[in-house]
Amino acid sequence: MTDFRVPKLNNNDTTYVLVEWLAEDGQAVRDGDPIVLLETSKATEEVEAPRPGVLRRLLAEGAECEPGQVIARLLGPGDEATDEATDEAAGEAAGEAAGETAGEAAGKAPDEDPRRPDAPAPLAGGSDVVVTAPARELIEAHGIAMERVYALGRKVIRRTDVEELLAGGSTGADGNDRTAPDDAPAPAGADGDGDTEWITLSRAQQRTAEVVERSRRExxxxxxxxxxxxxxxxxxxxxxxxxxxxxxxxxxxxxxxxxxxxxxxxxxxxxxxxxxxxxxxxxxxxxxxxxxxxxxxxxxxxxxxxxxxxxxxxxxxxxxxxxxxxxxxxxxxxxxxxxxxxxxxxxxxxxxxxxxxxxxxxxxxxxxxxxxxxxxxxxxxxxxxxxxxxxxxxxxxxxxxxxxxxxxxxxxxxxxxxxxxxxxxxxx
CATH class of the missing domain: 3.30.559.10 (Chloramphenicol acetyltransferase-like domain)
Structure with missing residues (x-):
């Protein structure tokens, strides 16, 4: 059995977001197969399996992870006997990473989500939408209301989804038209003052700010x-x-x-x-x-x-x-x-x-x-x-x-x- 650890991807970031698993839990993967999509402040990176084995996932999609953290295990031929115990550990680890059960998530406000402090509000039913950094930058650049993004009904929002939304032909997961009217009201400012226009820094720009501050300080x-x-x-x-x-x-x-x-x-x-x-x-x-x-x-x-x-x-x-x-x-x-x-x-x-x-x-x-x-x-x-x-x-x-x-x-x-x-x- 091999621990699958998060590699160091970006010297400016201490945490990344697990955007999507590219292989199913229990799936046999080969050496070099892409198995997980991680998002940093600058890019979204596919991470490959370091050896062949059966994938056992330990972290939920949408959760934050740190370099060196074990987020999965790769089981070899002699590890089948431990599958049941591994599954139980995987369930516990995924629950801890998420920080809450689905029932708890439905009752929490967006700013209480411990997985991603800047994550968008959860959809009905407690399922979180993960918005990649390129998609978020495009959303902010065009002033798209997040309600329109949520209405796509997709678990992971990528840049191509936002471009489709801007083109005016977006549909939700159920096939129905989800495009909001152009005159849909924008959400009020973070302090509830609808007369105040706020410019929110993109995640990439926030990381740039951190690097600049650190440089000036050190x-x-x-x-x-x-x-x-x-x-x-x-x-x-x-x-x-x-x-x-x-x-x-x-x-x-x-x-x-x-x-x-x-x-x-x-x-x-x-x-x-x-x-x-x-x-x-x-x-x-x-x-x-x-x-x-x-x-x-x-x-x-x-x-x-x-x-x-x-x-x-x-x-x-x-x-x-x-x-x-x-x-x-x-x-x-x-x-x-x-x-x-x-x-x-x-x-x-x-x-x-x-x-x-x-x-x-x-x-x-x-x-x-x-x-x-x-x-x-x-x-x-x-x-x-x-x-x-x-x-x-x-x-x-x-x-x-x-x-x-x-x-x-x-x-x-x-x-x-x-x-x-x-x-x-x-x-x-």
């Missing part, structure tokens, strides 16, 4: 910025876009250049050891330059990671970033796409932005920011010329990195970007 950050002449690198990027047949822009060039600095500046890619102070402070060296890059197409902020940016060719780095932008449009990132960044590049490429200070994410020692290129008139010999300039900023944990180190790091990055042909020849 990391004594400093900041240094440097202007870079990007005229030549932008010209080369346009040429490479045609030759490689994939989009190459300034962000792709910066990611590649940052990846080439790992050997000379290992502390900038290191992971601080937790809880260390004074003489006991240390940081774990990164084996590869895994660069997280912010992606925001209007559906929430994601930071997918370009793996080993220093040793992979620019075409692969560019391909990764193109793929990340496409995935962000559907909100279908996998947790593995978002894990393991050693350094973060935050993009502030809207026209007119000349200065941006990123936060240092917990678990990293620094973060870079990149602004949009802007035209500047510079002296050129006895005359003047118009050049393209961008600002690259570095926020850094001052406990691990000093100002001189930051200036040298930015100087090396600027040198690579201002001589891109030579840099790419040496680094692929």
């Amino acid at each position: 990391i004594p950050a400093a900041y240094t910025a440097m202007n870079v002449d990007v005229t030549e690198v932008l010209s080369l990027a346009r040429d490479l876009t045609r030759r490689l047949r994939t989009l190459v822009g300034l962000p792709e060039m910066v990611v590649k250049a940052v990846g080439g600095l790992l050997d000379r500046f290992p502390m900038f890619f290191a992971e601080p050891a937790p809880g260390m102070r004074g003489s006991g402070m240390r940081a774990r060296r990164a084996a590869t330059a895994d660069v997280g890059v912010t992606v925001d197409v209007g559906r929430g902020l994601f930071i997918p990671v370009v793996r080993d940016a220093g040793n992979r060719p620019l075409s692969e780095v560019a391909g990764d970033l193109v793929g990340f932008r496409k995935t962000a449009l559907t909100g279908s990132f996998r947790e593995r796409d978002l894990q393991g960044g050693a350094i973060t590049l935050t993009l502030h490429t809207h026209d007119g932005i000349v200065f941006a200070v990123p936060i240092v994410f917990p678990g990293q020692t620094c973060a870079l920011s990149l602004t949009a290129p802007r035209s500047e008139v510079v002296q050129d010999g006895s005359g003047f010329a118009v050049r393209k300039t961008a600002t690259i900023g570095l926020a850094y944990d001052h406990r691990f990195i000093n100002g001189r180190d930051a200036a040298e790091f930015l100087g090396e990055l600027r040198a690579a970007l201002e001589s891109p042909a030579r840099f790419l020849t040496e680094n692929g």
Whole structure:
């Protein structure tokens, strides 16, 4: 018998939601079969069976779970004799996870549900609706009344269900039309004041808020910025876009250049050891330059990671970033796409932005920011010329990195970007 434990999916979350079991209780599953759907603040992830066996589920759908928690067991051929005892334990565990019986659930108010403090109100009969994070964001973006969502009669509401609802052709589980009229009144504010309009943060934005608060609270950050002449690198990027047949822009060039600095500046890619102070402070060296890059197409902020940016060719780095932008449009990132960044590049490429200070994410020692290129008139010999300039900023944990180190790091990055042909020849 093997305990099936919740894997660590997202460093920013301490709990996840068990959205749906993908295999029935008592079903024989194979190694690698998807058996459960878990929701974090950033994605909904299918988790696979680590070995073959007969599934015995220990946690109810809709319940919260923590990394490392046993939520199921996989029985082998010699474990059949314990099936009855396991079933009894499963029932008890599921009841404890739910925190109440069905009869009790019917009598509780929504804010008393211990499984999910932010869960929607229970349906008639005490059955809870589970709304995935992408679906909830779409609901909030369009101001859809939750009564319309409940009326779908579905146990799990996904983004596709909300899109169907917006299209006006939604039906409930019984096949009847469940679409509420467009002039249906919106629910009153949380305090009962119908005249007050409240903007509720999405679950993803709440997690972002927690990370920002933690960064400001725990990391004594400093900041240094440097202007870079990007005229030549932008010209080369346009040429490479045609030759490689994939989009190459300034962000792709910066990611590649940052990846080439790992050997000379290992502390900038290191992971601080937790809880260390004074003489006991240390940081774990990164084996590869895994660069997280912010992606925001209007559906929430994601930071997918370009793996080993220093040793992979620019075409692969560019391909990764193109793929990340496409995935962000559907909100279908996998947790593995978002894990393991050693350094973060935050993009502030809207026209007119000349200065941006990123936060240092917990678990990293620094973060870079990149602004949009802007035209500047510079002296050129006895005359003047118009050049393209961008600002690259570095926020850094001052406990691990000093100002001189930051200036040298930015100087090396600027040198690579201002001589891109030579840099790419040496680094692929």
